[in-house]
Amino acid sequence: MIQLEEVKAELEKSLGVQTELSGSGLLVPKSRLLDVFKFLKENAKYQMDYISNLCAVDYLKQSQIEIVYHLYSMRNKTGPIGIKVRTDRQDCIVPSATPLFRGAEFQEREAFDLYGVKFEGHTDLRRILMWDGFEGFPMRKDYVHEDEDRYVEHP
Amino acid sequence: MGLASGSPTVDQGLKSELEKEGVVLTTLEQLYNWGRRSSIWPLQFGLACCAIEMIATACARYDIARFGAELFRPSPRQADLMIVAGTVTKKMTPQVVRLYNQMAEPKYVITMGACSIAGGPFKEGYNVLQGIDRFIPVDVHIPGCPPRPEALLDGLMKLQKKIDGQSIESAEWYQQGQKREFPIPAFGPKGLEPPYNPEVWKPREYEQKKQTEAEARKIHGTIHDPKQSAVSQ
Ligand code: SF4
Numbered sequence: 502m503i504q505l506e507e508v509k510a511e512l513e514k515s516l517g518v519q520t521e522l523s524g525s526g527l528l529v530p531k532s533r534l535l536d537v538f539k540f541l542k543e544n545a546k547y548q549m550d551y552i553s554n555l556c557a558v559d560y561l562k563q564s565q566i567e568i569v570y571h572l573y574s575m576r577n578k579t580g581p582i583g584i585k586v587r588t589d590r591q592d593c594i595v596p597s598a599t600p601l602f603r604g605a606e607f608q609e610r611e612a613f614d615l616y617g618v619k620f621e622g623h624t625d626l627r628r629i630l631m632w633d634g635f636e637g638f639p640m641r642k643d644y645v646h647e648d649e650d651r652y653v654e655h656p
Numbered sequence: 657m658g659l660a661s662g663s664p665t666v667d668q669g670l671k672s673e674l675e676k677e678g679v680v681l682t683t684l685e686q687l688y689n690w691g692r693r694s695s696i697w698p699l700q701f702g703l704a705c706c707a708i709e710m711i712a713t714a715c716a717r718y719d720i721a722r723f724g725a726e727l728f729r730p731s732p733r734q735a736d737l738m739i740v741a742g743t744v745t746k747k748m749t750p751q752v753v754r755l756y757n758q759m760a761e762p763k764y765v766i767t768m769g770a771c772s773i774a775g776g777p778f779k780e781g782y783n784v785l786q787g788i789d790r791f792i793p794v795d796v797h798i799p800g801c802p803p804r805p806e807a808l809l810d811g812l813m814k815l816q817k818k819i820d821g822q823s824i825e826s827a828e829w830y831q832q833g834q835k836r837e838f839p840i841p842a843f844g845p846k847g848l849e850p851p852y853n854p855e856v857w858k859p860r861e862y863e864q865k866k867q868t869e870a871e872a873r874k875i876h877g878t879i880h881d882p883k884q885s886a887v888s889q
Binding site: 647 | 781782
């Protein structure tokens with residue numbers, strides 16, 4: 502089992518990145534996200550070579566969107582390490598993890614499709630579940646879907 | 657022998673007396689409908705969890721073959737019945753309507769489960785169509801989430817009853833020049849366009865308005881209706 506406190510101290514020592522414990526993950530500043538990924542992937546001790554999950558969370562009240570990454574190490578058979586990053590809801594740009602982890606490609610497209618997160622450095626950022634020409638990001642909490650403005654009877 | 661079942665020339669009592677002696681009298685129509693209802697071939701497709709129950713219905717325990725509906729056809733050209741078994745997403749709707757259009761007349765639709773009736777548990781979602789009856793006419797609705805195989809069989813029997821009651825003379829698909837083709841919706845910026853086919857489905861709001869108009873006409877008698885005056889001219 503990987504101790505998050507340990508990872509936090511390690512990141513601070515080697516990269517000088519101030520992280521924050523948040524739930525069962527580490528909240529990383531957006532500007533240093535790729536450095537942290539690179540470190541965790543290439544460091545001999547961690548060897549986090551596999552991204553199992555990437556998802557977005559909409560915090561409407563704080564006007565922020567959080568991206569959660571789960572990293573595993575196939576080689577060491579350890580994990581996960583939860584990494585979180587927060588970004589503004591309006592100007593929703595996050596560096597893409599795809600160059601480091603190929604497995605992030607479709608998951609980033611999904612987060613883009615449903616939450617409107619723009620991943621900088623992603624080579625093929627298109628909608629993946631909704632059709633092209635769809636407007637808006639349906640999983641955002643303030644999305645108004647088409648039937649809401651039409652008459653629907655509620656018991 | 658009369659063609660329509662509505663004009664029997666043989667007394668019912670005499671008929672059953674003859675049946676006791678091993679003589680069966682029938683009309684052409686009854687025979688024809690018996691043949692049709694005993695070989696309803698469904699289209700083979702399932703959209704979500706309800707399809708599993710449909711598969712169970714086709715297996716040995718429930719044995720849909722008892723009703724002659726065991727041949728699930730992989731092509732809409734060979735199918736009589738579309739069992740919409742499962743959630744119809746907005747993305748899937750055009751394909752379902754297209755499949756229905758490609759089926760040969762006479763054709764029937766059973767909606768199986770809450771999803772295909774009205775959106776089911778996903779009713780308030782951005783991605784799920786709130787009932788396939790917005791785009792194609794439905795003969796039998798089977799509620800449930802999912803309906804048990806018995807319920808599907810019951811729906812099938814209801815459909816057989818409906819077929820029994822149809823008359824060759826007045827059936828829609830035998831009328832000359834009759835072509836039933838339903839428009840396939842397109843993807844729009846918010847959902848499907850149009851959101852429903854007004855020929856087969858109307859929102860309740862519209863129904864209410866129509867009703868109040870009809871009542872007003874009854875009271876005043878002389879509300880100008882451009883459609884009616886056009887017909888009478
Ligand atoms: S009605 Fe229930 S069982 Fe059937 S497709 Fe919908 S969710 Fe699944």
